[in-house]
Amino acid sequence: MELDVKDGIEVQSKIPRRARHSEENTRCGYLGCYPPCFQVFASAKWFLAFISIFVLFQSLLVSGYLSSVITTMEKRYDLRSAEAGLIVSSFDIGSLLVVVFISYFGGKGHRPRWVGIGATIVAAGAFMFSTPQYISSPYEVPGSQNSTGGQDTQLCNQTGDGYTDDEACEAKSASSLYIALFVLSNMIIGIGSTPIYTLGTTFIYDNSPSDDSSLYIAILYLMGAIGPALGYVVGGLLISYYVDPWADTVLPADDPRYIGAWWSGYVLSAILIFFSAIPILGFPNSISRSQSDTPPNCSDSTSGSDVGVARQRNDDVNPADASMNFGKNLKDLPRSFASLLTNPIFLCITATATLEFSIVTAFLTFVPKYLQDQFGVDPSQASILTGVVLVPSAGGGIMTGGYIIKRLRLNMAGCAKVALVSNLVAIALFLSVFLIDCPANVVIGSDGLGCAECACAFTRYDPVCVDASTFYNPCFAGCTDVEYSNDSHNSATEYSNCGCSTGNGTAIPGACERDCTKYFVPFMVCLFFVTMATASAQTPALMVTLRCVNNDERPFAMGLQFVFFRALAYIPAPIYFGTAIDGACQIWSGSSDGCDATSGSCEVYDPQMFRFIYFGLAMSLKVLAGVFVFLAFLLCRRKHARSKREQQDTKTTSSCDTYGSVNGRQTATNSQLQVYAISSESESSLGSAGSQKPLMMSQGRADKRSRADLAKNDSCRMSDVAL
Structure with missing residues (x-):
């Protein structure tokens, strides 16, 4: 530490302290220790690498693995489908509760540290989710x-x-303690996952080269899309192992009494996510850029600080970058909120996307259950097949929608038209799944009558x-x-x-056993294209959202849609779909004479009723989404036509104004031509007839130009009257 001498007294210099603080704020390390060997990681590329690993494991656990083992959890703890839906929805409940708090305070604080702490919270929640396995009694076959x-x-x-x-x-019923543990644990996972896309993406945007920021963010979202597919595959593999690893069993994995090790994936994910949080916690609050990464209009003296980073972004004239600053003034929020709620296109496309995401959430949650009940697929294969079919088809649909927009260079009305066509194709494909079913086994004795003279009870x-x-x-x-x-x-x-x-x-x-191969394969093919058609409308709907609002309102519009999607799609959809599916149950695990006939988990569903309820509810949402996207298309087309007409009127008015400003000069020019023609005629009276051709041509051109000017003047007058 340097000392300054002032009036003969040595005092500490404040400038070196600030300089040292700024230097430490851009270096990698832990607890004030910044080894030189760690500084090689102080770059946006390394931060992207470590946070991508975290996002991969987090999305694997949340979006894929839970959906693959939720049916096994129902059997193990006698959960109803509605209770299973509540467990799935609790993730978004936790995220929605803290998203504003984390976005506001985390944005002003140490963003990598917030992301790293969030990762440790996810790891703790994942381990807590597996605790019912340790506190419950061993599984009884x-x-x-x-x-x-x-x-x-x-x-x-x-x-x-x-x-x-x-x-x-x-009658067996699920313990409220287990349900509370599952819900609370998944809420904790949702809370810890919130900083990823609210703080992690903005940190990458602010600290990466301007030309590479979009690529870095795309890589981050790509890892979030790969995770669910791996989650279904990992879930299918892990539940092929018995739930109690210390117990010896001869039950095969396809036996309906078999319960897989649903909890093992949570323990494994907790360990992997915890170790992925360690390098993220060591990153600085801002990353110094090299001279080659610094935009030419930025000052080198501020490139390593938050102020310099903000200045780099704000100096850019790109409207998308400038809109990132919207909302810093609280006075903008009421105006933008009122503007969005009175924007009919925004409301229609938001309603469409909310209904579409409700269908996608229900598919990801209950398709494994549907495959097990309708086609007799064992839980392990159902999970793997769900990941292999749904995730690639959804990704292909999103890419297809984006490619069509880019290839045809569609405007807002064109994007709405693509979303409408995708919706109509999906509705037509939905009809095919109603026609595909595998004959179910009739359970003899479910009505209390058997073929033998035995005193049987529904134990x-x-x-x-x-x-x-x-x-x-x-x-x-x-x-x-x-x-x-x-x-x-x-x-x-x-x-x-x-x-x-x-x-x-x-x-x-x-x-x-049932042989449903000839029904199962066509069903999976139809399901693939239904999911692909549904997902192909996502990118066009997003483009309509971004184009139907003002540039400075886009961040707030996306945030408002974030709230709508979670409050009206991600949270309630698994719950009301699960409640509807429970209505198709024939035999409950607690069914018996004199006992509650609807307690515990469902053992046998009515296949036909299950199919009609599940896909009937999904198709109803799809038709309603089609109504809203059709309204959005009409509104977009009307807005586009009105905008085009206004441009034509503005162009015509501008042309008339331009003509009026030069009309005087043009009249004078015509008069000069006439005078020149008269004088030339008098002077050429002594000449030959051939020498008069230039004079006659000049006079003819002047007459034609005068007539054209008169016609143009009349046209402008008529357009003024029309306006």
């Missing part, structure tokens, strides 16, 4: 000796009046397959004996002496 009530209640009793054991008759749903027919449990199949495995669960492997069997009298645990 239905039909095993260790299960509640024992196996005797599942066998045929020909002498009694039925089992009335209260413990076996109790729990434990299906068995006898001669290609599915029975509610071994009792309704008339089975009196059972063989157990040698694993830790002592699960049933085969039932014998079944009175309903016309063959060898044996029954296999689980519902009978």
Whole structure:
């Protein structure tokens, strides 16, 4: 530290302290320690690399993995579809609660540190999400000796009046503690994820070379799109392992009683996200630019500070860059808010996008469940297939919409037309999924009637397959004996002496398999194109949003849409779709005589009702979105026609004004030509006839120009009268 001498007294110099603070604010390090070897990472490229790793793991966990294991969680903790939808929606609830706070205070603070702290919060929330696995009792395989009530209640009793054991008759329901843990943990993950796109993108924008900022941000969003696809694949692989790794089981992964290790992905993601947060926390608040990265109109003395960075962006004459400063004055917000709410195009296109995102959210959440119930696909394959089909088709649709706009150079009305055509194509494709279904197994005994004279009770749903027919449990199949495995669960492997069997009298645990290959493949093809057509309207809708508002209102318009999407699409869609799906349930895990018949998780759905409810609700939203995008198209076309007419009128008025300003000079020129013609005629009376040709041509041109000027003057007068 340098000392200054003032009046014979040594005092500390403030300038070196500020200089040292500015130097430390642009260097990588931790807790005041800035090793020289760390400074190689003090660049926008390295920050992009580390935050991209974080975004990859975060989107993998939130957008892909949770949707792939939510059905397994329903079975494990007896969750209803509506409760599962609430768990999925809690992420956006947490993000919506803190987005304004983080955007305001984080924007004024140390942005990389806010992003790094957010990453550690995501890691903590992910680990907390897996805690029900550790505090709950081990999973009991239905039909095993260790299960509640024992196996005797599942066998045929020909002498009694039925089992009335209260413990076996109790309807299972999900513990409120587990639901609270899931919801709270996912909200914490949403809170920690908020700084990524509010602070991380602006930090990259402010500290990267002007020509590369758009590319850097595109790479960040690309990693966010790859994550969900990997999440479905990773989820499908991890739930192929048994839920309790310390337990020995002989159940195959395609057995309906099998529960996969849903929690393992959260533990793995928590570890990876925590380590990805460490390098982000070491970045400075601003990154010094090299001379080659500094724009020519910027001062070199301020290139390493926040003021210099802001000056670099504000000096740019690009309207998109200038609009980034909108909203710093609070007086702009009420005016912009009123302007957007009175903009019919903005309201229509926002309503369209909200309805579209509701459909996309429902697809990502419940398509694995639909594949399992409708086509008999096991959970692992359903998750992998969902990621392989939905994510690439959505990405292809977004790219298709953007390519059409760029290739045809469409205006706002053209973008709205592309969105409308995409919506109509998606509606037509939606009709195809209603026609594709695989015949379902009829569960014998679900109505209380079996083929044998047994005193059976609805203790729990434990299906068995006898001669290609599915029975509610071994009792309704008339089975009196059972063989157990040698694993830790002592699960049933085969039932014998079944009175309903016309063959060898044996029954296999689980519902009978269905061969739905010839229905499944066409369905996935149709689903691919439905998703692609739906996603192809996203980019045109975004372009309409950006073009229908003023330049300085664009950031606020995007922020307002952010609120609409989460409040009206991402949060409520999984909940009301789950509630509607619950209406198609035939057999609940808690169904029994004298007990609540609608408690616990759903074991069997009515396939036809499930299909009509799920895709019927989605198609209803699609049709409503089509109405709004059609209105937006009409409004855009009318605005474009009015703007074109105003330009023509302005051009005509400008032309008349220009003519009026030169009319006097033109009249004088014509008079001079006439005088010149008369004088030339008098002087040429002594000459030959051939020498008079230039005179006659000049006079003819003057007459034609006078007539043209009179016609133009009359046209201008008529346009003035019309205006």
